[in-house]
Amino acid sequence: MRYCPSCGATLERRTPEGDDRERHVCPSCGAVHYQNPKIVVGSVCSHGGQLLLCRRAIPPRAGFWTIPAGYLELGETAEEGARREAWEEARARIQLEGLLAVYSVRRIDQVQLLYRARLLDPDVSAGPESLEVRLVGWDGIPWDELAFPTVRWILERALAVKDQPAPLVTVGNPDQAQPDLAPGEGGL
Amino acid sequence: MRYCPSCGATLERRTPEGDDRERHVCPSCGAVHYQNPKIVVGSVCSHGGQLLLCRRAIPPRAGFWTIPAGYLELGETAEEGARREAWEEARARIQLEGLLAVYSVRRIDQVQLLYRARLLDPDVSAGPESLEVRLVGWDGIPWDELAFPTVRWILERALAVKDQPAPLVTVGNPDQAQPDLAPGEGGL
Numbered sequence: 001m002r003y004c005p006s007c008g009a010t011l012e013r014r015t016p017e018g019d020d021r022e023r024h025v026c027p028s029c030g031a032v033h034y035q036n037p038k039i040v041v042g043s044v045c046s047h048g049g050q051l052l053l054c055r056r057a058i059p060p061r062a063g064f065w066t067i068p069a070g071y072l073e074l075g076e077t078a079e080e081g082a083r084r085e086a087w088e089e090a091r092a093r094i095q096l097e098g099l100l101a102v103y104s105v106r107r108i109d110q111v112q113l114l115y116r117a118r119l120l121d122p123d124v125s126a127g128p129e130s131l132e133v134r135l136v137g138w139d140g141i142p143w144d145e146l147a148f149p150t151v152r153w154i155l156e157r158a159l160a161v162k163d164q165p166a167p168l169v170t171v172g173n174p175d176q177a178q179p180d181l182a183p184g185e186g187g188l
Numbered sequence: 189m190r191y192c193p194s195c196g197a198t199l200e201r202r203t204p205e206g207d208d209r210e211r212h213v214c215p216s217c218g219a220v221h222y223q224n225p226k227i228v229v230g231s232v233c234s235h236g237g238q239l240l241l242c243r244r245a246i247p248p249r250a251g252f253w254t255i256p257a258g259y260l261e262l263g264e265t266a267e268e269g270a271r272r273e274a275w276e277e278a279r280a281r282i283q284l285e286g287l288l289a290v291y292s293v294r295r296i297d298q299v300q301l302l303y304r305a306r307l308l309d310p311d312v313s314a315g316p317e318s319l320e321v322r323l324v325g326w327d328g329i330p331w332d333e334l335a336f337p338t339v340r341w342i343l344e345r346a347l348a349v350k351d352q353p354a355p356l357v358t359v360g361n362p363d364q365a366q367p368d369l370a371p372g373e374g375g376l
Contacts, residue, residue: 001193005221008191008198018316020276021261033193037260038224039299072225073209077292078299088208102287102301104265111227111266111301113290128206 006031037109041081042069044158045094047119050135051155054089056147057131064147067154068092069114078113086117090133093120101157103150114154116161138162194219225297229269230257232346233282235307238323239343242277244335245319252335255342256280257300266301274305278321281308289345291338302342304349326350 001024004011009028016023016032024033044067045052053065068089072081079096086092094117103112126133136142138159146152189212192199197216204211204220212221232255233240241253256277260269267284274280282305291300314321324330326347334340 003191003193003196005189005191005193005199008196010196011193034259035262036226037262039227071222072299074223074225074297075294077294078290079292099287099290102266102290104267106263106265109262111260113299 001033001035004029004031005033037104037111039072039078039081040069040110040112041072041078041085041115042067042112042154043082043086043094043096043115043117044100044154045086045090045092045117045119046158046162047122047135050122050137051141051158052086052090052092052119052124053134053136053141054126054130055132055134056129057126058129061147063131065142065145066147066151067114069112079115082113082115082117087127089127089130091123091125091127092133094118095120100161101154103153105150112150114150116158189221189223192217192219193221225292225299227260227266227269228257228298228300229260229266229273229303230255230300230342231270231274231282231284231303231305232288232342233274233278233280233305233307234346234350235310235323238310238325239329239346240274240278240280240307240312241322241324241329242314242318243320243322244317245314246317249335251319253330253333254335254339255302257302267303270301270303270305275315277315277318279311279313279315280321282306283308288349289342291341293338300338302338304346 002011004026007026007029009026011024012027013022014025015021016025054068055065056062068086070085072078076084082096083094086094097116097118099113100116101114105112122135124133141155143152190199192214195214195217197214199212200215201210202213203209204213242256243253244250256274258273260266264272270284271282274282285304285306287301288304289302293300310323312321329343331340
C-alpha cells in the first residue's frame with residue numbers, strides 16, 4: 001500500500017495519535033488505512049459416512065485436495081459464506097451443523113472458521129475452481145495429497161469428533177433466523 | 189476506494205475474469221483490490237462470580253458499557269488479539285477458556301469471535317479507551333446501558349452457560365503451543 005485509496009496522495013507510515021502501532025496514514029486527506037487479517041470460511045461436508053473433497057484447479061496448490069473454503073465476502077455472514085463456497089467449489093447444497101474449529105494462520109494473516117456440515121444431496125460436481133470433486137470414506141482421505149496444513153488439521157479433527165453431537169459454540173446471531181443451522185444444533 | 193493503493197491510478201469497478209462479482213480493479217497496473225469483512229475479538233472475563241465491564245471513553249457509544257473487544261491486528265492470532273484487548277481496555281491479564289460465540293454483523297461487515305475467559309488477577313483499571321472498568325455480579329449487569337447489541341447477546345449467552353464446562357470447539361492451531369488456553373479446555 002503506497003497511495004491513498006481515498007485521495008491518491010503518497011502514504012506515510014506513522015503511528016496515529018492515540019494508537020500504538022504504525023499505520024498507513026495519508027498526509028494529504030488525513031485518512032488512516034488499517035490493514036487486518038481476512039476471514040476464510042469452509043466446511044467438512046459429509047453424507048452417509050463419506051466426506052466431500054475437492055481437487056484444486058487453481059494456484060496455490062493446484063492438483064491437491066481440499067475442503068470447500070474461501071474468503072468471506074462483504075455483506076455476508078460466516079455461515080452464508082461457508083454455504084456459498086460449498087456451492088461454488090462443489091455444487092454442493094449443505095446444512096451446517098456447527099463450528100468445528102477456529103484456526104489463526106499468522107503467516108498469511110488468515111482466521112479460518114471451519115464448520116461441520118451435511119450434504120443435503122449427494123449429487124455434487126466440480127465448480128470452476130475444482131478439477132474434480134469426490135465423496136470418500138474416512139479411510140480414503142488422501143493424507144499425502146492435501147493442499148494445506150489446515151485441511152489436514154480440520155480433517156483430523158472432524159474424524160476425531162465424528163460421533164459426537166455438534167459443538168456447543170453458538171454460530172449465528174440470536175436476532176436472525178438461521179435457516180442454515182440444523183434445528184437444536186449450534187445454538188443454546 | 190477510488191485510487192489504486194499500488195500505483196495511484198484511478199480505479200474501476202468491474203468483474204475480473206473468473207470472478208462473479210465487481211471488484212476495485214486498476215486499469216493501469218491490473219491489481220484487483222478485494223475488500224473483506226473484519227474480525228473483532230473479545231472476551232467475557234470473570235473472576236469469583238463477577239464479570240469485567242468497561243465504560244467506553246471513545247465513540248461510537250462513549251459512556252456505555254462493553255466487554256474488552258476490538259479489531260484483530262495483522263500478525264496476531266485470534267486468541268492473542270482477545271488477550272491484547274483485555275489488557276489495552278482494562279489492564280486485565282486473562283486466561284481464555286474457550287469460544288462462546290461467533291456473530292456476523294452484516295451491516296458493518298464484522299465477524300466477532302467472543303471468548304470466555306477468567307481474570308488471572310482482579311486488579312484491573314481503565315486503559316486509554318475506557319472511562320472506567322468495573323467487576324459486577326451477574327445480577328448487576330447494566331442491561332439498559334450496554335454499548336452494542338452484540339454485548340447484550342454475549343452477556344446473555346455467557347449467563348446461560350456460566351455453569352457449563354468450556355465449549356468443545358477448538359480454538360488455536362494444533363501445531364502451536366497454546367499458552368493462552370486453559371489446559372484441557374478449548375481443544376481436544
